[in-house]
Amino acid sequence: xxxxxxxxxxxxxxxxxxxxxxxxxxxxxxxxxxxxxxxxxxxxxxxxxxxxxxxxxxxxxxxxxxxxxxxxxxxxxxxxxxxxxxxxxxxxxxxxxxxxxxxxxxxxxxxxxxxxxxxxxxxxxxxxxxxxxxxxxxxxxxxxxxxxxxxxxxxxxxxxxxxxxxxxxxxxxxxxxxxxxxxxxxxxxxxxxxxxxxxxxxxxxxxxxxxxxxxxxxxxxxxxxxxxxxxxxxxxxxxxxxxxxxxxxxxxxxxxxxxxxxxxxxxxxxxxxxxxxxxxxxxxxxxxxxxxxxxxxxxxxxxxxxxxxxxxxxxxxx
Numbered sequence: 001x002x003x004x005x006x007x008x009x010x011x012x013x014x015x016x017x018x019x020x021x022x023x024x025x026x027x028x029x030x031x032x033x034x035x036x037x038x039x040x041x042x043x044x045x046x047x048x049x050x051x052x053x054x055x056x057x058x059x060x061x062x063x064x065x066x067x068x069x070x071x072x073x074x075x076x077x078x079x080x081x082x083x084x085x086x087x088x089x090x091x092x093x094x095x096x097x098x099x100x101x102x103x104x105x106x107x108x109x110x111x112x113x114x115x116x117x118x119x120x121x122x123x124x125x126x127x128x129x130x131x132x133x134x135x136x137x138x139x140x141x142x143x144x145x146x147x148x149x150x151x152x153x154x155x156x157x158x159x160x161x162x163x164x165x166x167x168x169x170x171x172x173x174x175x176x177x178x179x180x181x182x183x184x185x186x187x188x189x190x191x192x193x194x195x196x197x198x199x200x201x202x203x204x205x206x207x208x209x210x211x212x213x214x215x216x217x218x219x220x221x222x223x224x225x226x227x228x229x230x231x232x233x234x235x236x237x238x239x240x241x242x243x244x245x246x247x248x249x250x251x252x253x254x255x256x257x258x259x260x261x262x263x264x265x266x267x268x269x270x271x272x273x274x275x276x277x278x279x280x281x282x283x284x285x286x287x288x289x290x291x292x293x294x295x296x297x298x299x300x301x302x303x304x305x306x307x308x309x310x311x312x313x314x315x316x317x318x
Contacts, residue, residue: 016150019111020046020099029102036154041093041119045072046100062086065179065225067093071116078115078130080164085118085128086179087172089227094118094128103146112143126157133162171233178221189219197229197246204240220244 016032021044028035049059049072061070062082071086073079073096085094098117103110116128129144136144144160151158184190189210196206207216223229224244231244 015103016153017102018099019102032101032150032154036156039119040098040117040125041067041095043095043098043117045095045097046113047097049074063180064094065181066091072096074115075130077132077163080169080173081116081128081130081161083172083176084164084169085116087176087225087227090120090122092119092121101147101150103150105142110143110146112147114147124157126159127151129158129160131160131162165234167237168234171238174238175221175225178218179225183218183222184226186215186219189216190223193220193223194228194246197244200243200245202241202243203231203238206244 017029018032018035019027019029020035020038020040022028022038023042025044049061051059057075058079059072059074060079061072062079063069064071064082064086066086071082071094073082078096082094082096085091094116096116097113100111100113114127115130117125118128119125127147129147131140131144144158148158192210193206193216196209201209203220204213207213207220210216220229224231228247229244230247231238231242236242
């Protein structure tokens, strides 16, 4: 998490209260200074996530490999940030909409529910609000300022983040498809890959050295998600020739905002086989997103053209 942001409390904000759901499901509202040690990374959201026909945003649930629980999001922008928090090796747990912050300005009481609370492995905690730079209204800016002040009052961090780096987000989104522990179940393959990548090695070269790519690649991508192996995720989309390296210091040090890739780019990356690049670019958690973003035009897992979709017909009486 970044260093705490914020300034001394304005006179207009004389005190803060938090409204949250505790570990036993009871609703509580207390002074900020008396409840800030609550494990907000494990609480339920204080408001529900709504789905309605025709709505412009896309809410959903992200399964967190870090905490083995679902975390809600209200947009794809928030989904990407949840994904990056899940990918951050320094984060021990996080929750969405963890509490309402209540404060009084010069006219009335106001409240704001931040998008995420995250707990680091060293015990430090902080608040993350997600809003694109060009979509911050006056009331949003006021709420973010007050949230930063409230966090500073109790020595916690606050970050307002926007759109994630598109290359980093695309690469981590692809790796996230392999975040579930089942993809690392083959310990024999994992150990062989860790031995191969003790020296910088192109992804597919290392995978084919161990065995059949169909069996090996899920384990390889799982190791990259865990950051036991690392590669540069910020320079270019992952490809067959991207170089990965075993992490010698025990665990990865990628942050939620940028990736410190330790493996050098392979000079052949730009000339890698197009079908292999397409397989690695098929990163979306939602079918069709890769097509929508014009990353693929046909199924890269087939050598031939994609057949036209089969027209569904309703059975009589169905």
